[in-house]
Amino acid sequence: MQRVEILVEPKSESHVGWFVHLFTWNAERRDLIAHRLKLKSQTGGKFTLASEASLPEGTYGLRLHVIESGNKASITVVTKPPISYPPTAVWPMTVEVPAQFTQDSDTWFIEHGEEG
Amino acid sequence: MKFSDILHAGSFLVIAVSIISSNQVANAQTLRGSDAVEEGPPAPSDRFDTITRGFSTSIDISEKEAKASASMGGVLTANQDMTRGDQKQDAFFWKLGVDVPIGGTTDLLDPKLDVLDTQASVTGSLTWKSYSSSLSDLSDRRFDPYVPAAMKVCQEQKKSDCDAYSRVPSSVFVQDHLPEVHRHLSSSVYDPFYAVSLKGGVGVKEFDYTLPGAFTDREDTKVSYSLAIAGVYYPSDTVSAWKLEAEYGSTYEAAEEGIVCRTVVADPTTDCKSAIPSAPTSKETLVARAEYRRFFFLSHVDKGIGVAPTASIDLLSGDIGLELPVFYKVGSKSPVLPGIMIGYTKDSSKPGDKDEDVTVAFFIKTSFSFE
Numbered sequence: 001m002q003r004v005e006i007l008v009e010p011k012s013e014s015h016v017g018w019f020v021h022l023f024t025w026n027a028e029r030r031d032l033i034a035h036r037l038k039l040k041s042q043t044g045g046k047f048t049l050a051s052e053a054s055l056p057e058g059t060y061g062l063r064l065h066v067i068e069s070g071n072k073a074s075i076t077v078v079t080k081p082p083i084s085y086p087p088t089a090v091w092p093m094t095v096e097v098p099a100q101f102t103q104d105s106d107t108w109f110i111e112h113g114e115e116g
Numbered sequence: 117m118k119f120s121d122i123l124h125a126g127s128f129l130v131i132a133v134s135i136i137s138s139n140q141v142a143n144a145q146t147l148r149g150s151d152a153v154e155e156g157p158p159a160p161s162d163r164f165d166t167i168t169r170g171f172s173t174s175i176d177i178s179e180k181e182a183k184a185s186a187s188m189g190g191v192l193t194a195n196q197d198m199t200r201g202d203q204k205q206d207a208f209f210w211k212l213g214v215d216v217p218i219g220g221t222t223d224l225l226d227p228k229l230d231v232l233d234t235q236a237s238v239t240g241s242l243t244w245k246s247y248s249s250s251l252s253d254l255s256d257r258r259f260d261p262y263v264p265a266a267m268k269v270c271q272e273q274k275k276s277d278c279d280a281y282s283r284v285p286s287s288v289f290v291q292d293h294l295p296e297v298h299r300h301l302s303s304s305v306y307d308p309f310y311a312v313s314l315k316g317g318v319g320v321k322e323f324d325y326t327l328p329g330a331f332t333d334r335e336d337t338k339v340s341y342s343l344a345i346a347g348v349y350y351p352s353d354t355v356s357a358w359k360l361e362a363e364y365g366s367t368y369e370a371a372e373e374g375i376v377c378r379t380v381v382a383d384p385t386t387d388c389k390s391a392i393p394s395a396p397t398s399k400e401t402l403v404a405r406a407e408y409r410r411f412f413f414l415s416h417v418d419k420g421i422g423v424a425p426t427a428s429i430d431l432l433s434g435d436i437g438l439e440l441p442v443f444y445k446v447g448s449k450s451p452v453l454p455g456i457m458i459g460y461t462k463d464s465s466k467p468g469d470k471d472e473d474v475t476v477a478f479f480i481k482t483s484f485s486f487e
Binding site for chain 1: 191194196198203205207247254255276280282283284285288291292299306350355356411413417418420422445
């Protein structure tokens, strides 16, 4: 059991125009549990979010949602756990909103508690 | 449409080509500084300038004038509510900008009826924005019917883990393998967001004229200003935006050019000339403006057509301006992004048979953007 800590590096260097979600997903029952994240620290335009509670080992979903054309942000789970989906993904997760769209997102699944 | 307008547009194209050949990052209508950190390459006219963070510079070259711009901005205050599923943010942004005309003159109305369009100006704005984000799509059954097709694409592309559909939400699997479908269903993924902006600008322009009779040249520097309030709505479809704006302007207008002569004309070639015969006159405007932006993707999300029609009317004078840029986005990495801009103005200060103008401009490299 440990907290999930996520380093966020937004292009704007501000806490505006991006969202990070950490959640548990049960494919069979389609249950969705969103885990509350809190801002742990902020240094030089980089932000560290941490789950409010220590979370048991297991598979967790991680979504980065970025708003506004041209806006961009990257996130890395500090412990760099294995990424179970998508299979070829490597840290960091980066989302940049193309000019023709107003918002974009990406969603990965990680194995919290395992060595990266 | 006048033939001269088309010819003018053609010459603009030549200018644009020569600029691009000298600068790889050049944009036929906008050359961006290397410090632009927030904004992507803007669409012509940079109208959705409510997005402002960092520092940016640009040179806009249109079919009638050229203008250098610099702006900087940032976040004034921001609030976050990171509750469980639904998160919200709202923030105030500030922006200061400078525009300097660097060439070209025209007596045509700006299709947006912007009173500071041809002036050296300083502008400031304060914008409030509200965003939200949720995970509602993860339980949305509308993605389920597309899972077999997504799996087929996955297998055709010989990607690994094509059976992940059984472990991850349908919306995630569809997003990774059928991005076009995911965009079409984006209203179940994303929330709309909003911006409200207050903007003020002060401009300076020098007017030259020649007094009839005395035949002396005069210069008169006039200060204009404008105040505007705008609201922008970005629907959850992620490919469109609506902007409504009201702008009050106080400016000066040059008189129509004519033949000016000395009191006594001995030799018309030396005692008369073509000039503006009187000082500029003040003019107030109250412009209502509406703009819609929409990107229509074709076979792939990176390829499509963007349109950004704008309609403006001056409620005091009856002037009308219409502008329709159409962009063709060939692909995400294409060096060529052609488009056409059609403008129409109806200038109520001109005689009835000369009050309408249509302009057409072609550009070969610029981007459609929602900024």
